[in-house]
Amino acid sequence: MDVWRITLAALRRWYVLLPLLAVTGVMAIGAGNRVAPEYEGQAGAMITPERIQGEVANPYGSITNANEALGIVLNSVDSRRTIMEQGLSASYEIGVASRSTILQVSVRADSPEVAIATGQAVLDLAAQELATRQTDAALPAEAQYTLAVLDPPAVTAIVDTGSVRVQAVVGVLGAGVSLLVAVLFDDIVGLWKRARARGSRRSAKRARDEKEAASDTAAAVAEPAEPSTDAVDDPVSATEEPEAPRSRDLPRRRSEPAPAGPRGPNGNKHSDHTGLTTASPSINSALINTNEWVWPGDQSLEEAIAAEEEPRRRRNPFFDPEFTKRQLEKKSKRKDAPEPAEDVESTSGTTTSSGAAQRP
Structure with a gap:
């Protein structure tokens, strides 16, 4: 299902989506x-230099190096574990500027x-770290770096990022579930309506x-069935067989010859498909190869010629349909012409001579 659907x-099922969003x-x-x-609390401190010059070199080197080393120690895992063991928060950060x-x-x-309390514990841990490392180096207290508190720990802000984060997560999850429920409800209603319409159509049918x-x-x-009076009044008609249809009125296969039929309006012997015996094989193919059976009266000779002319006209622009029509008509007339008179006389003479020979 795409975004548009x-x-x-969701728009169709707004009455489901809106309450869920609320x-x-x-x-x-x-x-x-x-x-x-x-x-959130803030605190600030500064490392002060020694009061006298010691005979032993300071393990931190310069005072700026002592500040950087102290920041590394306080941000370590051991220092955070020490703060947590006191029941305080380990969410603190040490900021040290270079030099x-x-x-x-x-x-x-x-x-x-x-x-x-956490801020104060971190400052105490920093002072202890300075004193322990310098004491281990055999430096007197006057020759050691010390930590001076500039800004004591105090609460500076109230942060609500946790509540906002929780609200955002709950809102996104709830909106997704609401949209899913609305879409599923729409699908269920659609299936129910289609099933109901299908049942209504079946019931109506x-x-x-x-x-x-x-x-x-x-x-x-x-209305009870009445007996037929034709068999009683005309007993002969009950035994008569129905008249057989003429051969030219029946369909024929394309492989069978066409039966004789009435003359057409142009003097042709046939006016429908039965006259295809006078046409060329190509016209016969154009008319009857499209079907197994040819029915009388489906197409006249002129329509058959027009149907045959069209593909030839596309193949040969110099094709003359009138010439082909005249040739077909001449061929049809030659086949329908009577026998010559000589054949008739010879036939009659043969009959006469045979008859005279038979006389005693």
């Missing part, structure tokens, strides 16, 4: 309200208290047949 089905909207709003918003001593902490949690059968039965009962 789905659209037409239910989907209510469900999406309810699902979004059940999702708790997230609270800078500023450290930015961004936290996202389900409640403002958790967001603030059955009723019509029963009515016709009842009318035929009533007519047979109301």
Whole structure:
């Protein structure tokens, strides 16, 4: 099913689609309200240089290298696991600028208290990391880098992206299911209507047949068959055989010769297909090869000639149909002409001589 048919089905079943879409909207709003918003907190700190020059080199090198190394350590999996073990949120990000001593902490949690506590725990973990690594290098406290809090953790925004995401998912799924239900309902209704129309046609046909059968039965009962009086009044006609049809009135096969018939209007012997004995074989083929049987009166000789002329005219533009017609008429007249007088006299003389010879 293409998009156009789905659209037409949805428009036809709008009374099914619209309530389902309304239910989907209510469900999406309810699902979004059940999702708790997230609270975003921000905190800032700076790494301060040592107060005195130590005798041992600092393991971090420069103060900017210490800031970059601290950002890598705080973003590691171990640091996040440590924060989660304290029951806080692991959804935090450490922002460190290149060649800078500023450290930015961004936290996202389900409640403002958790967001603030997570930010403070991250700053404490950063200070501990600085002190532990420098102490292990045998640097005195005055010669170590320290962490100074510039912006204490605080909630800066309430984020509703989770609820919006849930509403979008519920809305898309609900709209798809609603459209599917509307299209299926349209298909079911169409099948039911077609089955009902088919049953109605069968019932109407059955009723019509029963009515016709009842009318035929009533007519047979109301008008009984009367005996024929022809056999009683004319006993001779009952034994007579019907007159056999003439051979020229019956159809013939194309392989059989045409019987004799009445003369046509032009003096020809035949005026229908039975006169094809005077025509050329090509005209006979044009007329009777299209069927096994040839019926009298189907086509006149002039129509047969016209039918034969058409393909010849297309093949040969110099073909003269009038000349062919005259030749056919001459041939027909020669075949219909009486026998010569000499043959008649010789025949009569032979008869006379034979008769005289028989006389005593």
